[in-house]
Amino acid sequence: MMKFIKRFYLGLILAFLYIPIVVLIVQSFNAGKSRAKWEGFSFRWYGELFHDPNIMNALVITLAIALLAAIFSTIIGTLAAIGIHAMKKRPQHLMLTLNNIPMTMPDIVTGISLMLLFIFTQVERGFVTMLLAHITFDVPYVILSVMPKLKQMNKHSYEAALDLGATPVYALTHVILPEVMPGVITGAMLAFTLSLDDFTISYFTTNPLVQNLSTLIYSQARKGIKPTMNALSALMFVALLALLLVVNKRSAKEEA
């Protein structure tokens, strides 16, 4: 009996977490506009989605930002992880603390502080500023993905390579990188996902003309939800879910 109550309780909590998402996805296939009445299965809203220039534009911006942010943050983050790993205790601790700031600060504060930076330096907010902001919040996660791989590595192989006459860059690309590659790839995927997923920081670091999907959805949802928004949200849910499951599986494997 106790066992049943426990499972039932867990089921209730999971239902609370997942029913809204499932309903939203089901509704996106509803032929009619109604949210309550099922009028048949159709791809109507998905079709309209792909003919809406605003949404298509936002999709391109979102993907471009996510891709570029993932590339840049992976390069900066991997190098940083290698550097931090080799540091002495004190600077290492300082760097790891600084690295934690963007992850612990609430998004709204990160967003606003970056916005103030762009205003102070008189950089027009738009695509570039949003990209810079995304790189900023992506790098710490890349570092966290690469770090465990570095710790597993043989400490002396880098020095051995140098002793055998390798240049630091050669040792980096031929000794360290191949060993930490799985962590780098996980970090890149995580950065891509987080960037695709971000709303708050993008909201504060762009202008109303350069929108990504999240900020577009927000500005539309304030006026009420249209069925095309359901379709768009459903697509994003599925894409994010797939990415997250892959990333999770990879990082679980690396830590083991």
Add this chain to the structure above:
Amino acid sequence: MTNFKVPVWGYWLMGIGLAAFIGLLIAYIRKNRGFRRPIFASPYVLWIIVFTVIPCLLVAYFSFTDPQGNFTLDNFKTFWDSNYATRQSLGPDALKMYEDMGLSLEDLGLGRSSININTLVFSLWMAFLCTAICLLLGYPAAHIMADREFRLGPTLVILFVVPMWMNFLLRTIALMSLMEDSGLINSILEWVGIGRQKLLNNTAAVQVGMIYNFLPFMVFPIYNVLNKMDYKLSEAAMDLGCDKWHVFYKVTLPLSVPGVVSGITMVFMPAVTTFYISRLLGGGKIQLFGDLIESKFLSTSLNEWNVGSALSLIMMILILLSLGLLNKVDPEGEGGGMV
């Protein structure tokens, strides 16, 4: 904010900072007679300074200055009394004139107003409530999943982890569409015979949205700690004659404190700072501290931006305080909120 001018010292500081960074880098390379691995971190060091440290300092700078860049405490006075700036801009002469005419400041709506403080207090209360409910709902869930006899546990945890990373905005919208006047819940209520209810645009809706968004952040750290806990301890307690409840509150509960603390921080912080949950589910009628800050920065008036910075600074300090508190209780970071 289009007519904002960078102060002269701003340019100087940027130049000096860059020069200092390059100088330090060269000094480091010379001192170590060659290229050492820590050099690889230098691009990120520069990045952190420009995009994390300086922005934080700028929040402080803007909160202690007026639009002309002069030092002032007015922004914090406005936090204390939201009509302060309006009275200031009217000037003492105008206020005296009103008084001579027999109009009190209160009649004019210019008296002391603690809207900002009330919003902060309301936000803290909502976040507190959300944290408490998440703890009450989440602890049992984590406990059930961490049970060694429950084989599905580790699989089900993933269902709690995934929403932690998933766009909060999208999840809030999913909830909003479910709770709308013509949404599914209302249709069911009507079908059952209760009739349609106004589910959105009230405090309860915002609270439900917050719990919905942040519950996984409570469950996961508690699960983590309970799962790593040495089950032999509770078995030993059983062998020594403890009953189930005693084992729980003498052994399991004290050992799970790091997870609980981590969960509390991870729920409380985003709950205090959220703004879109209250905007979407509260229909703009419920204002949280995050909404207040956002509204300041949506304004075109320069002064409002300074006030917004002051409010952000207050929020940052609150968060630093709670993080410091967390470090005291859980110095090893055992709760480990990250995946």
